[in-house]
Amino acid sequence: MSDADESAQRVDDVELDYRQGKIIEEAQANSIKANDALRKMMTEEILPLFKTINKYVLLIVGIAMAIDFCLVFTGLANADQRLINSNVIMTLIGAATVQLGSIMFTISAYLFPKT
Incomplete structure (x- = not known):
């Protein structure tokens, strides 16, 4: 291969590396935008x-x-027949904590x- 061909090949390699770098940068920017959109959805909907x-x-x-x-x-119910007792309160506190x-x-x- 001549010097001109090697030089042209190096230029092509540099150009290819540059294009690949741009593609990677664009993918990273899209990933950041997607993360921002996900955070916004979490805040606004979930x-x-x-x-x-x-x-x-x-x-x-x-x-x-x-x-x-x-x-x-x-007088229709006794105190031991209550709907809301200590078990209900403990369950609600436990569920909220979980x-x-x-x-x-x-x-x-x-x-x-x-990662």
Whole structure:
């Protein structure tokens, strides 16, 4: 191969490397945009869903407590027949703790991958 052919080959290799570098940069930029979109979706859609679910659970518990108080104070039920007892309260606290823990684990696993 002549010097001109080798020089032309080197120019082609440099140009190819440059194009590959641009492709990699573009892929990284697209990945960053996709991550931003995912974070935005988590913030705008998933977290309000958790808030709504927890509000409804509290509403249901509040209604059950109101019915419970009415039944006990009118004498239709005894104190040991209550709907809302210590087991219900402990279950709700445990479920809220598990829910928060799973959310935090998922978010931290996404933000700090083990790669």
